[in-house]
Amino acid sequence: MAPLDGQEKDVQLRGQWYRGGTSKCWLFDAGDVARHAATRSDVLKLLADAFGASDSRQLDGVGGGTSTTSKAAVITATPDGPADLDYLFAQVGIGQATVELGSNCGNCATAIALYAVQNGIVAAGDVATRVTMRNLNTEAVLSGTVATPRRRVPTSGQARVPGSTAPGVPVRLSFHAPWGQTTGALLPTGSASDPLPLAGGAAPAVTMVDAGAPAVFAPAVDLGVDLRAMTAPLDDRMPELLELRAAAGLAMGLRSADDPPQHAIPKVGLVAPPAPYTAADGSHIAADTHDLRVRMLSMFAPHPAIGLTSAVAVSTAATIPGSLVARSLRPSPNAEGTRRLRIGTPAGVVTTEVVTDADGAVVEVVLDRAARQLAVAQIEVARTVA
Template identity: 90%
Template sequence: MQLRGQWYRGGTSKCWLFDAGDVARHAPTQEDVLALLADAFGAADSRQLDGVGGGTSTTSKAAVITATPDGPADLDYLFAQVGIGQATVELGSNCGNCATAIALYAVQNGIVAAGDVATRVTMRNLNTGAVLSGTVSTPRRRVPTAGQARVPGSTAPGVPVRLSFHGPWGQSTGALLPTGRTTDRLVLPGGAAPEVTMVDAGAPAVFAPASDLGVDLSSMTAGLDHRLPELLELRAEAGLAMGLRGPDDTPQHAIPKVGLVAPPAGYTAADGSHVAADTHDLRVRMLSMFAPHPAIGLTSAVALSSAATIPGSLVARSIGPSSPEERTRHLRIGTPAGVVATEVVTDADGNVVEVVLDRAARQLAVAQIEVARTVA
């Protein structure tokens, strides 16, 4: 079976993008779509050797795209986090890096006509209902194929895309604070009871002080293997507390996002370089599926940025209070890949109305994928 796809790098992720019409010819139901993607990626093998998956959480992603010229956005997309070592596909979240790629895809494939100076693509994520926009530079209506924009976590240049998350809170649980509290204590099966802040913005996320879980963020070169069981317990308990699953449901691996935060201080990045304390407002390490994220996912950055605006949250405590007069706050996030900057726009009541990031994307390939069905 042949499935046509386009392969893009968006920010620090790689995503296979598929036209919904092409997918529907092979997979008429959502269950069939999930099986098709799992087979195309070779998900059952942890190396994804017999498919097009990259074998890591940041490179095992896909989106199925539908142009919607008469809809609330220019296009709809279903984001899929494809399993690694398991023939599963999770649909419980969103991915900002893939949305960055989708914005460029829409311009390069004529879903949105190029404007004189720049082209704004509006996108609705079908997983959560979130609406995003990506603005691509198109001087003199020229559709870009290359650019010089770079993002922390990748040395490769790409086409600049300014990505905005609009009204990003409550899209999975209905509230920015799913439990109604700025902090909670989660009692883990292993006995630990860390204080956490749980938010639903961009994606559901749980943040805990790195020191409470015995993680030193003065260096981000090592893995988190020694704390992985505890972090997975934290994700499972947070998912239960946030209403993302029931007591008898199997915990999801993609959500909630798990982050360990610490106040700003000099630290060693994953590449061995030194990041000075005055270059960032707080430090964070995120867990992506079963491994540390090499930088930070954009939906996690949105969740962190939103939590920073909540007085009393663990994130806000790490960076100090912001001035109530500031309607746009620039947050500098120290990650293993370096410093990632966000712009957080709030209304007069302090509610987050938009989170903006500057990203980069590039088309890598157009391919006919030979999909082999899973052999029992």
């Protein structure tokens, strides 16, 4: 059938759908994408069309209609490069035909590590297979280790993570030297704590870091948010939180005053000291099970758990004396070596391993995650002419 007036011929794009941690990500081979999109702007339009991004329900595309399920990565094998593969991470818009490339996603990186083993980008080892990945958005280097006993490529597993009851293949994900990759500095403003002026005269104290992803943290109590119930609606606080993100983006140099605010970065987090709270599934989380409480935003809504790049930002900020994250922590020595940080989130307690050097600088943040392939598909992308 000939294309209708005002419409180009539909595109068939091969993709693989994965769950990584608490996100779902469509993964695409760069060669397949290049057959339909010659430039970076063409790639963004292709992804927006494939996901049906212009509709808030993403009804005519493969998007999931939420920020944690509207994600994609374009992957290039790089056997002679600094990593086994490069990937471009895309946060696809919901209700807007936009795609943001300003960040990274650890949950998608978890999925990419499994994808690399299952698709032969990295040959399976005798016991475990380590996949190194370079994120092209930020130049961050990550590694994911997948168990491959007797060189068996896993298709299922029993690993679970807070925020999902479904099991998956265990993946141990490491962020290497995870700071300064977007702005060039761990503390983009040079300070561990800054007042951030907002409209109406309020100027809450915040900590702005670039670690894993650019992030801004504020005490929950200062913004009138009670973290005893992690699923309480934030509708009445959302305008102020979005304004906080926009102001922090300016202060961190992520955009100029003439640029529209970004929605994916900086990440916005509300922090509080450890205390009993109720998780999203109704379970009671005791105060002695975690070292601090955190509730993050994801685009325009509260995150149901915590993104991995946000967990890296929290973990790194926790090592900075005077940061608002460190002030919320249960007292703990900040010695050289490996330290476990237990983060109370709406989905439960997420644990990171924070490796520091003799000066207390973070050299690695490690998390245990799970991933699973959901589908291999030929996506019929309806391409419309504006």
